[in-house]
Amino acid sequence: MSKLYIGTNTKMYKNIAQTASFLEALGRQTADLSRESMELFVIPSYTALDRVSVTARAAGIRLGAQNMGWEDEGQFTGEISPIMLAEVGVTIAEIGHSERRHVLGETDEMENRKVHAALRHGMTALLCVGETKAQRTHGIADEVLRTQLKEGLFGVDAARAEQLWIAYEPVWAIGVGGEPASAAYAEARHAAIRQALFELFGAAGAKIPVLYGGSVNPENAAALAAQPDIGGLFIGRSAWDAERFAAIIRQVLPIFADKAEGRRRS
Numbered sequence: 001m002s003k004l005y006i007g008t009n010t011k012m013y014k015n016i017a018q019t020a021s022f023l024e025a026l027g028r029q030t031a032d033l034s035r036e037s038m039e040l041f042v043i044p045s046y047t048a049l050d051r052v053s054v055t056a057r058a059a060g061i062r063l064g065a066q067n068m069g070w071e072d073e074g075q076f077t078g079e080i081s082p083i084m085l086a087e088v089g090v091t092i093a094e095i096g097h098s099e100r101r102h103v104l105g106e107t108d109e110m111e112n113r114k115v116h117a118a119l120r121h122g123m124t125a126l127l128c129v130g131e132t133k134a135q136r137t138h139g140i141a142d143e144v145l146r147t148q149l150k151e152g153l154f155g156v157d158a159a160r161a162e163q164l165w166i167a168y169e170p171v172w173a174i175g176v177g178g179e180p181a182s183a184a185y186a187e188a189r190h191a192a193i194r195q196a197l198f199e200l201f202g203a204a205g206a207k208i209p210v211l212y213g214g215s216v217n218p219e220n221a222a223a224l225a226a227q228p229d230i231g232g233l234f235i236g237r238s239a240w241d242a243e244r245f246a247a248i249i250r251q252v253l254p255i256f257a258d259k260a261e262g263r264r265r266s
């Protein structure tokens with residue numbers, strides 16, 4: 001796992017024109033950075049996907065969807081199907097973001113159906129997990145993460161593990177008013193996630209990238225990136241300006257290169 005996985009979800013913020021100019025700027029700002037050493041992705045609003053698909057591909061930026069229905073078609077008013085998303089160039093389905101779970105009431109069982117739908121359609125399933133503040137206080141963060149992983153990934157064959165990415169995003173760390181996790185706290189949770197992935201998939205589980213998200217900013221990105229079990233960063237607010245995002249990428253890329261080198265040597 002030597003690559004840096006880094007991306008942003010723009011939530012319900014950028015319209016089509018804003019997304020297009022953001023992607024163009026991000027493409028320019030990162031044009032000199034090899035995509036061999038990084039997976040760069042952007043997850044914009046649905047309405048922007050079709051318009052920015054060509055720009056994103058040309059810039060070496062993978063496109064994701066913020067949510068996805070689990071059926072190919074049918075009587076599901078308000079849902080969007082994997083087929084519709086694939087048609088506009090989406091290769092990553094973000095599943096179970098904290099706002100989907102805690103504001104919109106999604107359950108682990110729903111996330112599991114979405115994971116299977118993404119895999120069936122050849123997409124990367126980016127499953128987000130994270131404990132609430134109360135769960136952290138009660139000392140059950142790792143239990144919550146294990147449950148979300150084991151329920152969310154139930155029935156996934158180890159042969160499909162290469163289509164999985166995990167984002168650890170503690171609910172209390174996300175968004176305006178969020179308090180960033182310390183690097184040590186995040187690393188401890190990432191280690192628990194690694195263990196659960198090993199139990200699920202054996203050796204294939206060790207290769208699944210696990211990204212940290214929740215109030216990542218230019219001040220804490222390097223310390224988080226340096227942790228052995230953190231495989232990338234999933235950033236909200238601090239990535240919505242292309243220049244600011246590119247500066248974070250430049251800051252953490254060499255840290256990942258060093259980690260990869262260290263692993264090769266050991």
Ligand code: PGA
Nearest residue numbers: 174175214215235236237
């Ligand atoms: P934030 O968002 O970086 O603005 O806290 C993270 C996320 O919701 O993925």
